[in-house]
Amino acid sequence: MTMQAMPATCQTCPAYNAASLKKLGVSTEGADYVIALAGNPNTGKSTVFNALTGLRQHVGNWPGKTVARAEGGFTYHDKTYKLVDLPGTYSLLSTSTDEEIARNFILFGQPSVTIVVVDATRLERNLNLALQILQITDRVVVALNLMDEAKRHGIEIDVRHLSRKLGVPVIPMAARQMQGIPELLDAIDNVARNKVATKPHHIRQQDSQVEYALNTLVEEIEAAYPGLPNARWVALRLLDGDESIEQAISENRLGTLAETATIMQQPAPEPIIAVEAIS
Amino acid sequence: MTRNLGEEPKPSILETAKQLRAELSEDYHDKVMTAIYADAAQIADTTISRDTKKANLTFDRALDRILTHPIGGFVAMGLMFLIVFWITIAGANIPSQMLGDLLLGTVYNLLHQLATALSLPVWLSGFLIDGIYLATAWVIAVMLPPMAIFFPLFTLLEDFGYLPRVAFNLDRLFASAGTHGKQSLSMMMGFGCNAAGVISTRIIDSPRERLIAILTNNFSICNGRWPTLILMGTIFIGALAPPALASLVAALSVVTIAVLGIVMTLIVSWGLSKTWLKGETSVFSLELPPYRPPQILQTLYTSIIDRTLIVLWRAVMMAAPAGAVIWLSSNIMIGDASIAAHLVNLLNPIGWFLGMNGVILVAYIVAIPANEIVIPTILMLTMTLGKVAGAQAGVMIELDDAQVYHVLTEVGGWTLLTAINLMLFSLLHNPCSTTILTIWNETKNLKWTMVATFLPIAMGVAVTFTTTLVAHLLGFV
Numbered sequence: 001m002t003m004q005a006m007p008a009t010c011q012t013c014p015a016y017n018a019a020s021l022k023k024l025g026v027s028t029e030g031a032d033y034v035i036a037l038a039g040n041p042n043t044g045k046s047t048v049f050n051a052l053t054g055l056r057q058h059v060g061n062w063p064g065k066t067v068a069r070a071e072g073g074f075t076y077h078d079k080t081y082k083l084v085d086l087p088g089t090y091s092l093l094s095t096s097t098d099e100e101i102a103r104n105f106i107l108f109g110q111p112s113v114t115i116v117v118v119d120a121t122r123l124e125r126n127l128n129l130a131l132q133i134l135q136i137t138d139r140v141v142v143a144l145n146l147m148d149e150a151k152r153h154g155i156e157i158d159v160r161h162l163s164r165k166l167g168v169p170v171i172p173m174a175a176r177q178m179q180g181i182p183e184l185l186d187a188i189d190n191v192a193r194n195k196v197a198t199k200p201h202h203i204r205q206q207d208s209q210v211e212y213a214l215n216t217l218v219e220e221i222e223a224a225y226p227g228l229p230n231a232r233w234v235a236l237r238l239l240d241g242d243e244s245i246e247q248a249i250s251e252n253r254l255g256t257l258a259e260t261a262t263i264m265q266q267p268a269p270e271p272i273i274a275v276e277a278i279s
Numbered sequence: 280m281t282r283n284l285g286e287e288p289k290p291s292i293l294e295t296a297k298q299l300r301a302e303l304s305e306d307y308h309d310k311v312m313t314a315i316y317a318d319a320a321q322i323a324d325t326t327i328s329r330d331t332k333k334a335n336l337t338f339d340r341a342l343d344r345i346l347t348h349p350i351g352g353f354v355a356m357g358l359m360f361l362i363v364f365w366i367t368i369a370g371a372n373i374p375s376q377m378l379g380d381l382l383l384g385t386v387y388n389l390l391h392q393l394a395t396a397l398s399l400p401v402w403l404s405g406f407l408i409d410g411i412y413l414a415t416a417w418v419i420a421v422m423l424p425p426m427a428i429f430f431p432l433f434t435l436l437e438d439f440g441y442l443p444r445v446a447f448n449l450d451r452l453f454a455s456a457g458t459h460g461k462q463s464l465s466m467m468m469g470f471g472c473n474a475a476g477v478i479s480t481r482i483i484d485s486p487r488e489r490l491i492a493i494l495t496n497n498f499s500i501c502n503g504r505w506p507t508l509i510l511m512g513t514i515f516i517g518a519l520a521p522p523a524l525a526s527l528v529a530a531l532s533v534v535t536i537a538v539l540g541i542v543m544t545l546i547v548s549w550g551l552s553k554t555w556l557k558g559e560t561s562v563f564s565l566e567l568p569p570y571r572p573p574q575i576l577q578t579l580y581t582s583i584i585d586r587t588l589i590v591l592w593r594a595v596m597m598a599a600p601a602g603a604v605i606w607l608s609s610n611i612m613i614g615d616a617s618i619a620a621h622l623v624n625l626l627n628p629i630g631w632f633l634g635m636n637g638v639i640l641v642a643y644i645v646a647i648p649a650n651e652i653v654i655p656t657i658l659m660l661t662m663t664l665g666k667v668a669g670a671q672a673g674v675m676i677e678l679d680d681a682q683v684y685h686v687l688t689e690v691g692g693w694t695l696l697t698a699i700n701l702m703l704f705s706l707l708h709n710p711c712s713t714t715i716l717t718i719w720n721e722t723k724n725l726k727w728t729m730v731a732t733f734l735p736i737a738m739g740v741a742v743t744f745t746t747t748l749v750a751h752l753l754g755f756v
Contacts, residue, residue: 042568090564093312096484121569124323131315131322149569154330162326176574203318207310213299220292238296240308249292 031073031082033192036109038102038133039117040126041088044145046070047175048117049085052185076185079192084111090125092132093240104244106136107230110257112192115184117143120150120157120172130166134200135233140168141187148174167199202232213239221254228258339570343444347567352448357534359441363432365530368509368517371424372526372680378423382416406606414602417655418594421506426587429505433471434582438573442467446565449541456545457552459488459561466492466544469499470537471586473714476501477721487558491551493718494731497710498540498547502590503650507705508533510654514684515698532702540706543738597649604645605656609663620664633740634700634747638664638691643704648712653705658686665690696750700743707739 039045053072070085086105087098106114116133118126134140142163150157163170169187173180190196205211217235221228228234234254237245248254300307345351390412394404436442445467450460461483469476476496483489500508509529517529552558608618616624619641627637642656665686687693709732710718719728 040566042566093308098482098484123327124319127319127322128315131319149571156328156330158326158328162322165322165326176571201318201322203314205310205314206317207314209303210307210310210314213303217292217296217299220295224292235296236311238292239300239303240311241300246293246296 030080032079033112034082034084034109035188035192036106036111036114037083037085037117038106038114038129039088039143040090040119040122040129043088043117043119043126044175045085045088045117048115048143048145048173048181048184049083051175051178051181053083077189079189081188081192084109090129092129092136100244103136106133108248108253108257111137112139113188114140115143115188116140117145120144120146121153121155123155123157131201131203134166134168135203135236136230138168138198138200138229139191140166140198140200141184141191142166142168142170143175143180143184144170144172145175145180147172147180148177165201167201169196169198210239225254225258228254342570343567346441346444347447349451352444356445356448357538359436360537361527361530361534363429363436364509364533365527366432367425367429368513368529368533369526370428371509372513374424374427375420379420382420383413387413387416402610405610406603410602410606411599412602414598414605414652414655414659415595417658418598418651419591421510421654422594422651423587423591425506425509426502426590427583430582430586430590431579434578434586435573435575438571438578440568440570443565443567447567450565452545453548454560456549457560458491458548459483459485460563460565462488462492462495462544462548465496466499466541469496469501471502472590473497473499473501473710474717477714477717480721485558485561487552487556488561490722490727491548491556493721494551494727494734495544495547497714497731497735498544498706500537500540500706501650501711503594503653503711504705505533506651507653508536508702510680510683511698511702511705514680514687515693515695518684519695536702536706539703543707547734547738594649594651598652598655601645601648601652601656605659609660617663619660623660623664632747633704633743634696634750635704635743636691636693636697639697639701639704643708646711647709650705650711657691658683661691662686696747696755700746703742703746704739707735707742709733709736 037045037049049070049072053074071082072085073080073082075081084105086102089096089099089102092099092103092106105111114133114137116130118130130140130142144157144159144162147157157172159170159172169191171180171184171187173184175181187196191198205214214232214235217238218231221231221234225231234245238249304310346355348355387408390408391404394408399407442464446460446463449463449466453460453462462480464482465476465480467476468479473496476499477493480489480492480496483492512529512532513525516532517525517527520528552560605619608622609620611618613621622641623637625637626640630636630638630640638657638660641660642653645656646653687697691697709715715728715732718731719725722728
């Protein structure tokens with residue numbers, strides 16, 4: 001767990017790379033990558049947002065403060081990133097406006113990377129959302145925030161183990177103290193440029209009837225939309241009678257999603273690190 | 280093989296989904312959730328290890344036991360806000376005085392000397408210096424010190440994690456009023472700015488409950504109104520107490536009005552949810568975040584730059600044209616009196632019924648764009664119309680609290696009742712034009728925008744009329 005900034009002499013270390021971070025404010029025109037910022041309410045999404053963009057969005061210690069989407073941008077390693085702060089939600093499975101904004105953006109906005117900000121002091125409940133997001137997109141970095149508070153409460157977290165379980169990079173952070181920001185930037189960069197291969201955790205259905213229904217539907221969806229990265233999640237939602245997904249299918253928007261997903265994945269220049277889900 | 284997109288594979292998927300869905304049991308959704316929870320629990324279990332010896336939640340828990348106690352929570356809440364206002368009132372006194380001396384004394388005189396040196400015509404120097412400059416300087420002197428103390432204090436409480444506890448305490452009350460518990464959060468935003476409060480009701484999903492929250496947001500005292508309350512509380516009510524307790528009593532009167540606003544919010548919400556806007560009450564879960572040590576320097580910086588200066592800037596932008604309008608209306612004569620005098624005379628009878636006067640009502644009309652300029656307008660009109668020695672038409676003069684008291688009582692004929700009614704009217708009157716516009720933008724409904732605008736005025740008229748009637752009947756006045 002590297003939380004402290006390293007000596008700047010080492011050119012490969014994340015702290016060095018942070019120097020190439022140029023804060024752009026809101027000029028997000030023509031960004032190379034779009035990054036979504038998701039997470040439970042009051043986990044520090046806005047703090048992470050501000051740390052990355054240099055904007056001073058008002059940060060409050062109360063849930064539900066970010067009502068609409070906030071956007072900002074930054075450059076890192078000569079690439080420009082557009083960062084979108086989504087409203088905090090506990091789940092993506094119900095129909096509240098907040099959840100729909102977050103879900104639609106992750107699904108249809110197809111961000112290059114989705115950062116899931118996770119509260120280290122309330123890991124289990126936060127993982128519920130993280131696991132749901134991992135069903136929609138595999139381009140995820142988990143920002144394990146509030147590590148300082150977890151430490152204060154005597155909670156130890158095996159970050160490497162968590163990362164292997166989830167199948168995506170997990171970055172321990174204390175965003176209020178700006179700890180872990182360089183490492184987070186590095187992880188975003190790795191996932192955006194396909195330098196790291198993610199293999200997200202998949203939910204095991206315990207009910208055989210559900211499992212059967214899912215498999216049948218997934219087969220059909222995959223045949224119709226080859227390359228769609230989240231066929232299983234789409235099936236899950238269709239079985240729940242999700243109207244916006246049904247609509248997306250009738251309007252053939254899923255076909256477009258599958259195409260862009262294939263393009264995004266393609267130029268994978270030598271995966272350096274492989275993060276894989278173990279079960 | 281490449282699939283032709285026109286071949287429409289989609290209906291078959293939807294068809295299959297429909298068939299499969301019919302075969303699934305009712306609790307499909309729950310099963311899916313359970314599977315997610317199970318995996319989350321399993322992952323969390325294997326990654327977390329707790330050092331039980333270090334587990335130190337006792338502080339948070341003990342604090343929450345007091346701050347969210349059914350009774351103690353409210354006591355703590357009252358005390359907390361009382362302390363915040365007491366610090367604000369006591370602390371703003373001296374800087375206000377100094378700022379007043381500087382802007383309304385030294386700078387004002389310098390500007391006049393400059394105007395004489397440049398031999399500007401009297402009407403021009405009057406319009407520029409006695410109109411625009413003085414109104415602006417007044418607003419800064421009155422508003423800057425209390426805001427510069429109040430905002431950082433409030434932000435520190437917010438940063439510490441206290442606001443969700445307030446929401447938690449109030450949730451029960453809102454639930455019994457038949458509205459959404461999140462309304463307590465939008466109400467709290469309204470204590471800064473009603474327009475912001477109205478926008479923040481977007482966190483409420485149910486249109487019915489959101490509308491109630493929008494219609495009642497104006498009962499949260501906003502930035503523009505705190506200075507009026509603080510000044511009235513200081514010179515009329517605090518002054519009744521012995522000097523040592525004056526600031527505390529003044530703070531108490533301000534908190535009383537703010538609490539009355541919360542009571543009004545609840546009563547009106549209850550009324551709406553029983554009549555016009557009937558419906559189910561939604562349930563929501565509010566997570567109490569941990570208490571966090573506030574980052575004092577950063578909070579000071581952001582609350583002074585982002586909140587205080589922005590609010591002040593808005594006030595100044597409103598005060599400058601208002602100063603011009605007041606000066607012109609006090610100096611342009613129609614027949615034997617100025618426009619302002621005609622207006623005041625016209626509204627005087629209504630003002631009398633409400634235990635106030637025409638000047639106050641004119642000030643509230645001038646202040647529709649921004650409540651911040653109510654007090655400067657009142658003082659300026661009172662002095663010019665009352666022909667205070669040394670005051671030119673439409674000139675606001677350098678005043679300290681004692682002189683303001685003197686002008687209002689001796690020249691304006693104010694009593695304690697006038698001050699109390701002004702405080703009540705400050706709580707209960709139309710929202711500022713920005714807020715009305717925001718309500719329109721959020722609802723796109725003329726009827727509800729009208730209700731939001733006129734309901735508080737009707738209430739304000741009813742309440743001030745009643746207090747006046749009661750005061751007269753009991754022989755207080």
